Amino acid sequence: xxxxxxxxxxxxxxxxxxxxxxxxxxxxxxxxxxxxxxxxxxxxxxxxxxxxxxxxxxxxxxxxxxxxxxxxxxxxxxxxxxxxxxxxxxxxxxxxxxxxxxxxxxxxxxxxxxxxxxxxxxxxxxxxxxxxxxxxxxxxxxxxxxxxxxxxxxxxxxxxxxxxxxxxxxxxxxxxxxxxxxxxxxxxxxxxxxxxxxxxxxxxxxxxxxxxxxxxxxxxxxxxxxxxxxxxxxxxxxxxxxxxxxxxxxxxxxxxxxxxxxxxxxxxxxxxxxxxxxxxxxxxxxxxxxxxxxxxxxxxxxxxxxxxxxxxxxxxxxxxxxxxxxxxxxxxxxxxxxxxxxxxxxxxxxxxxxxxxxxxxxxxxxxxxxxxxxxxxxxxxxxxxxxxxxxxxxxxxxxxxxxxxxxxxxxxxxxxxxxxxxxxxxxxxxxxxxxxxxxxxxxxxxxxxxxxxxxxxxxxxxxxxxxxxxxxxxxxxxxxxxxxxxxxxxxxxxxxxxxxxxxxxxxxxxxxxxxxxxxxxxxxxxxxxxxxxxxxxxxxxxxxxxxxxxxx
Amino acid sequence: xxxxxxxxxxxxxxxxxxxxxxxxxxxxxxxxxxxxxxxxxxxxxxxxxxxxxxxxxxxxxxxxxxxxxxxxxxxxxxxxxxxxxxxxxxxxxxxxxxxxxxxxxxxxxxxxxxxxxxxxxxxxxxxxxxxxxxxxxxxxxxxxxxxxxxxxxxxxxxxxxxxxxxxxxxxxxxxxxxxxxxxxxxxxxxxxxxxxxxxxxxxxxxxxxxxxxxxxxxxxxxxxxxxxxxxxxxxxxxxxxxxxxxxx
Numbered sequence: 001x002x003x004x005x006x007x008x009x010x011x012x013x014x015x016x017x018x019x020x021x022x023x024x025x026x027x028x029x030x031x032x033x034x035x036x037x038x039x040x041x042x043x044x045x046x047x048x049x050x051x052x053x054x055x056x057x058x059x060x061x062x063x064x065x066x067x068x069x070x071x072x073x074x075x076x077x078x079x080x081x082x083x084x085x086x087x088x089x090x091x092x093x094x095x096x097x098x099x100x101x102x103x104x105x106x107x108x109x110x111x112x113x114x115x116x117x118x119x120x121x122x123x124x125x126x127x128x129x130x131x132x133x134x135x136x137x138x139x140x141x142x143x144x145x146x147x148x149x150x151x152x153x154x155x156x157x158x159x160x161x162x163x164x165x166x167x168x169x170x171x172x173x174x175x176x177x178x179x180x181x182x183x184x185x186x187x188x189x190x191x192x193x194x195x196x197x198x199x200x201x202x203x204x205x206x207x208x209x210x211x212x213x214x215x216x217x218x219x220x221x222x223x224x225x226x227x228x229x230x231x232x233x234x235x236x237x238x239x240x241x242x243x244x245x246x247x248x249x250x251x252x253x254x255x256x257x258x259x260x261x262x263x264x265x266x267x268x269x270x271x272x273x274x275x276x277x278x279x280x281x282x283x284x285x286x287x288x289x290x291x292x293x294x295x296x297x298x299x300x301x302x303x304x305x306x307x308x309x310x311x312x313x314x315x316x317x318x319x320x321x322x323x324x325x326x327x328x329x330x331x332x333x334x335x336x337x338x339x340x341x342x343x344x345x346x347x348x349x350x351x352x353x354x355x356x357x358x359x360x361x362x363x364x365x366x367x368x369x370x371x372x373x374x375x376x377x378x379x380x381x382x383x384x385x386x387x388x389x390x391x392x393x394x395x396x397x398x399x400x401x402x403x404x405x406x407x408x409x410x411x412x413x414x415x416x417x418x419x420x421x422x423x424x425x426x427x428x429x430x431x432x433x434x435x436x437x438x439x440x441x442x443x444x445x446x447x448x449x450x451x452x453x454x455x456x457x458x459x460x461x462x463x464x465x466x467x468x469x470x471x472x473x474x475x476x477x478x479x480x481x482x483x484x485x486x487x488x489x490x491x492x493x494x495x496x497x498x499x500x501x502x503x504x505x506x507x508x509x510x511x512x513x514x515x516x517x518x519x520x521x522x523x524x525x526x527x528x529x530x531x532x533x534x535x536x537x538x539x540x541x542x543x544x545x546x547x548x549x550x551x552x
Numbered sequence: 553x554x555x556x557x558x559x560x561x562x563x564x565x566x567x568x569x570x571x572x573x574x575x576x577x578x579x580x581x582x583x584x585x586x587x588x589x590x591x592x593x594x595x596x597x598x599x600x601x602x603x604x605x606x607x608x609x610x611x612x613x614x615x616x617x618x619x620x621x622x623x624x625x626x627x628x629x630x631x632x633x634x635x636x637x638x639x640x641x642x643x644x645x646x647x648x649x650x651x652x653x654x655x656x657x658x659x660x661x662x663x664x665x666x667x668x669x670x671x672x673x674x675x676x677x678x679x680x681x682x683x684x685x686x687x688x689x690x691x692x693x694x695x696x697x698x699x700x701x702x703x704x705x706x707x708x709x710x711x712x713x714x715x716x717x718x719x720x721x722x723x724x725x726x727x728x729x730x731x732x733x734x735x736x737x738x739x740x741x742x743x744x745x746x747x748x749x750x751x752x753x754x755x756x757x758x759x760x761x762x763x764x765x766x767x768x769x770x771x772x773x774x775x776x777x778x779x780x781x782x783x784x785x786x787x788x789x790x791x792x793x794x795x796x797x798x799x800x
Contacts, residue, residue, distance in 0.1 A: 006741055048564070049584050121582050136747075138740060161737040175737040223573060258573075300570055300579075462584075464566040548566050551582035 003176040005157065010040045011359055012352075013155050013182035015143040015195065017045035018054060019119065019341045020327025021188030022126040023068055024348030029133035030068075031356040039359055041135045042180060044158060046142035046523075048544040050127035053190075053523055055219060055303040055552045056119035056341060057251055057263060059083060059111050059234055063380070064345035069129065078121040080256045083111040084232030089289055090400070091240035091250070097289050106404075106411040108336040108388060111234050116253045116261075118551045119341055142540035144177060146185065146195050146323075148202070152366045153322035155181035156195070159540055164468050183365020184355045185323040188348060191308040192525035194538055196329040205316040205325075211427040212331055213310040213392060215248065216526045218281040218498055219263035220457075221551060224297035229258045236338075240287070241280045244399035246270035249338070250284055252293065259300070259551070260293060265307065265338070268428040268496075268530050269396060272438045276495035277526075278304075279443035282451035294450055302457040303549050304498035304524045309335045312382075312389035313423055318373050322366045324351045332381065336388035336411065346381045387416025393424040432532050435490040454500040458520050462548035463499070465541055471518045472541035473501065473527065480535045481514035489532055496530050498522065522547045553700075553722075554609045555598045556662040557632065558653050559591040561616050561623040562673040571774045578772060587623045590668025592630070594728040596735040597698055598666050599631040606700045607664075609633050613656050615649050617641040621751065628746035629738045635751045636660075638759065646674075648756075648763045650682035655759035657687060662723065664705070669694050669727040680727035690720035694729040 012028055014021040025041045032039040047053035060079065065072055072079070088100040088109060127137055144159040158180065162173030187196050191214065200206055237250040241264075248266040255261065264281040285294055308331040315331055318324050326332075326347045333340030354372035358365075376382055390410055395403035410418045446452045465472075475481070485491040486504060491514070493502035499520040507513035523546045528538040563569065564584040571578055587595075601607040612627035614620045615638040624635040638652050657665050665687075670677035684691030692707035696715070699706045700722075709716045710729050756763055784790045794800045 006739070008740065008744075048566070048586075051582075052584055118582065124582070136744065138743060140738075141740060158740065173734065173737065175739060178740050180740075298573070301568075460568055462564075462567045548564060548584045550567065550570075550579070550584070 003160070005176050005179050007179040007181060008042070010042045010180065010182045012039065012041045012184050012186060012355060013180045014041065014043040014186045014188055015156055016188035016190060016193070016329070017043050017047070017050045017127055017137055017139065018123060018188055018190055018327060018344065019126065020329070020344035020348040021186065022123060022130050023064065023345040024186050024188065024326055024352040025130045025135040026068060026126065026133055027349045027352035028356055029130070029135055031353065033133070035360060037360055039356065042182075043130070043135060043137045044141045044143050044156065044180065045137065045139040046540055046543055047139055047546060048548055049139045050137060051120035051124040052139070052548045053546055054120040054123050055217070055305040055549055057219070057253065057261065057338070058117055058119045058341060059253060059339065060115045060117045060119070060122070061337070061339055061342040062113070062115065064342040064349065068345065068349060075129065077125050079115040079117055081116040081232050081254070083114045083116060083234050084230070085234065086111050087233065087235045089235065089237040091237050091287060091289070093240055094283070094286070095288060097237070097287065104408055106336065106407045108334070108391070108411050109236060116232065116234065116255050118255070120549050120552045122341070140544040142543040143195060144540055146199065147179060147181065151321060153185050153199070153320060154366065155179060155185055159543055161542055163470060163542070165470060167470050170468070183359065183363065184369060186348070186351055186355070187323060187325050187329045188327045189329045191306045191328040192528055192538070193329040194540060196325055197528070199320060199325065200316055203317070203320040205320065209316055210310060210313040210423050210425055212308060212314045213424060214268040214428055214529045215265045215307040215309050216268060216277050216304060216496070216498065216524060217263055217265045217307050218277060218304045219261055219302070219552065220299055221301040222260050222262060222294055222297045222299050223258055224260050224293055226258050228293050229260070230254050231256055235289070237289070238400045238404065241284050242266060246272055246275050247395055247400065252290055262290060262294065267396070268306070268526065269426070269431045271431050271433045272441065273432045273435050273489040273492040274438055274441045274495065276441070276443065278454055278498045282446055283443060285450045291450060299452065299460065301550055301552055302460040303547055303552050304522055304526070306525045306529055307333060307340070309333055309392055311335050311392060312385040313393070313421065315385070318376065319368050319370060321368055324369055324372050326351045332385065334384055334388050336391035336407070336416070343381055343384065346379065347376065350375045350379060350381070390418065390422045393422035396424050397422060429530055429532050429534055432489055432492060434488055454498070458499045458522065461522050462550070463520060463522055463546060464548070465519045465521070465545035467519060469542045471516055472539050473516050473518050473521065474537045474539055476535050476537060480533045482512050484533060485531070486512060493527055493531065493536070496526050498524060498526065502527070553607050553663045554611065554660060555601065555607045555664040555666060556611050556613055556657050556660060557591070557594050557598050557627065557666045558679070559595065559612055559614050559623050559627045560588045560668070560671045561585050561614065561620045562588045562671055565589055565672055571772050575771050575773055577769065585619070587626050588668050588671045590670060590672070590728055590730070592735040593730070593732050594666040594668050595627055595630045595632070596733045597728060600733065601698070601700060602631065611636060611660055611662070613653060614638065615640055615644055615652055624751055625746050626738070628749045629743045631742070632749070634749055637751050637753045638756065639753050640756055640763070645764060645767050646676045646678040647682055647766060648761065650679050650686055651761045652756060652759050653679065654683050654686040655761055657683070659759070664700070664722060665725045667725065667727045669729050680725055684725035687723070687725065689723050689725060691725040692718050692720050693727045695726050696729050696731045698726060698732065
């Protein structure tokens with residue numbers, strides 16, 4: 001199908017209105033204001049509004065925000081719950097836990113000066129700041145692909161609207177996507193961006209670095225009994241329900257207004273194909289340490305999102321002709337701190353500064369902004385990521401106890417500067433053991449009070465997709481789920497998907513059939529990452545589709 | 553012909569509504585808002601009437617706080633030529649809204665007033681009717697088809713027993729039902745253009761309207777949660793179960 005597309009031209013197009021993309025857009029406009037040289041900036045966002053697809057813990061370190069808007073307090077930024085106390089637990093079993101003495105907690109896990117926030121609300125606020133600075137933000141428009149001409153990224157094309165299940169234009173509704181052309185395009189799609197993935201391959205940006213590593217974060221927002229609420233309390237945990245072969249960590253933060261968030265992060269390097277991150281999360285909430293707060297409360301929202309956590313050792317090249325990767329599309333999360341917001345913001349700001357220099361020099365665009373990686377290298381961001389480079393690999397290699405001891409030494413005694421670097425060179429999708437060699441896990445039925453089933457959970461994410469549209473979870477080879485993944489791994493997609501998108505059901509011919517309920521998809525990208533055959537490819541559905549996370 | 557379309561900012565239809573724990577209302581902070589879907593249909597109809605050459609000017613009007621401006625921008629992206637923002641914070645009751653909308657209609661000397669049949673937040677389904685009464689003009693509610701010819705409009709209405717067709721003299725008030733049309737997708741260039749279109753701001757005082765409080769919300773509560781289902785093995789068992797509950 002060839003269609004006529006409208007074309008708009010900008011100096012800079014940013015893909016994704018998250019912390020990285022919005023910070024980049026704000027910084028560009030601030031520089032334009034300072035220098036009096038106009039820079040046109042456009043941000044496209046696949047969510048129905050800014051913040052709709054944002055999901056994070058989140059304990060927020062304000063370092064980058066202090067730099068971007070030093071007067072953020074006067075501007076009413078939604079940072080309302082300063083961290084009051086850090087509790088760190090080692091969960092030993094479904095009933096036992098040991099609280100770590102503060103002394104033995106790795107320094108990076110201390111949160112004085114940080115805030116418990118809703119990152120979605122921070123992004124909504126950043127969006128307002130950006131618009132006030134003159135940035136054009138278009139939510140509901142998904143970047144479908146990059147425009148690449150003669151090896152140069154020239155912008156993006158937004159998705160067509162009004163296309164039916166078979167890919168045919170719908171009568172009276174079809175609206176072709178637009179070409180948004182730019183001198184420089186910044187990709188801030190978040191973890192496992194579908195265009196970012198293509199760019200990493202096309203420009204061979206991963207050459208010479210460790211494979212990227214991921215986790216899946218599941219989170220719920222609860223309103224709890226005011227008597228149990230302790231604003232500013234941060235609880236982190238390691239251990240149960242996960243273990244060294246299937247690692248991860250948990251969190252519980254007390255926000256303002258009697259709200260708490262509770263979550264579990266499961267490393268996507270987990271090995272047991274029978275593991276279900278969703279069900280692990282549900283049973284985690286029954287642990288006495290967690291239950292004491294949640295009991296009698298009401299669950300308000302649910303969501304899940306993959307996390308890029310490879311850090312320094314997995315950082316790819318950041319630039320290519322005509323553009324750059326920023327934020328989690330690049331992989332700037334600091335795993336030792338389990339924080340990626342301030343680093344994402346900083347990477348966006350650094351890229352913006354480098355691009356602004358180019359534009360000020362009269363650049364035509366389309367070239368490599370090499371000043372961005374240089375500025376990155378010279379910044380606190382690079383230093384911070386360098387110091388944390390061993391944290392993840394240590395846990396993965398040595399387990400929670402020994403790895404944790406290593407991290408305590410490395411972080412508290414050497415400031416992350418132990419003269420050795422641990423590498424984790426096995427990609428996450430290769431980590432699954434065969435079903436035949438693995439122990440089947442039986443999860444207890446949800447009680448409907450603390451634990452819930454997948455469908456009622458997805459319901460709380462307010463997820464919606466236009467029904468009559470092409471399925472946005474595509475299979476390179478449709479036979480793999482049933483012919484290979486099912487016998488080898490009992491098709492793990494049924495379990496790693498936190499939204500019940502994938503089901504293996506009885507087929508009419510007496511065999512099995514792989515069913516994709518694309519409408520449930522919360523855009524977490526776990527399937528694209530964890531599928532052992534790397535057969536599932538996530539592409540952007542019609543704009544506005546996906547979750548509508550409130551206060552997440 | 554000048555047509556006015558009223559648009560309201562409401563919690564988005566995809567959002568799972570949460571009732572505040574003290575029962576004073578529903579949670580609106582940090583929740584996605586958008587244009588009331590029935591107002592989108594009214595807006596789309598206005599644009600189609602213009603495409604047919606019947607309408608020459610479309611004015612979108614809203615009542616609400618600063619954030620309602622987003623809703624007006626959406627209306628402008630749909631194709632409204634300009635917008636009127638009655639800037640008032642807080643909860644506005646149907647009669648107050650109707651008085652303000654009627655005042656704007658008079659001021660604008662409109663010929664046709666298109667509204668959504670109801671807003672999906674309070675489901676009051678009163679404003680359109682009250683606007684017509686205040687303007688002392690004909691009304692056709694729950695429209696599923698609108699044809700305008702000269703000084704009259706032929707409106708097909710969805711009623712309990714089927715369809716009813718009315719012919720009404722203009723100026724008139726028409727409220728849009730679900731099947732009137734399917735609103736188009738907004739195009740990026742139209743959203744861009746909408747940012748530059750004019751919005752007149754005014755207050756209740758400017759319009760000579762005194763906000764009333766005829767209605768008092770005493771309590772907001774969520775619907776009772778569904779009790780667990782029971783599996784029955786046969787039709788007989790089902791009939792028996794329904795009978796025992798007095799349902800048949």
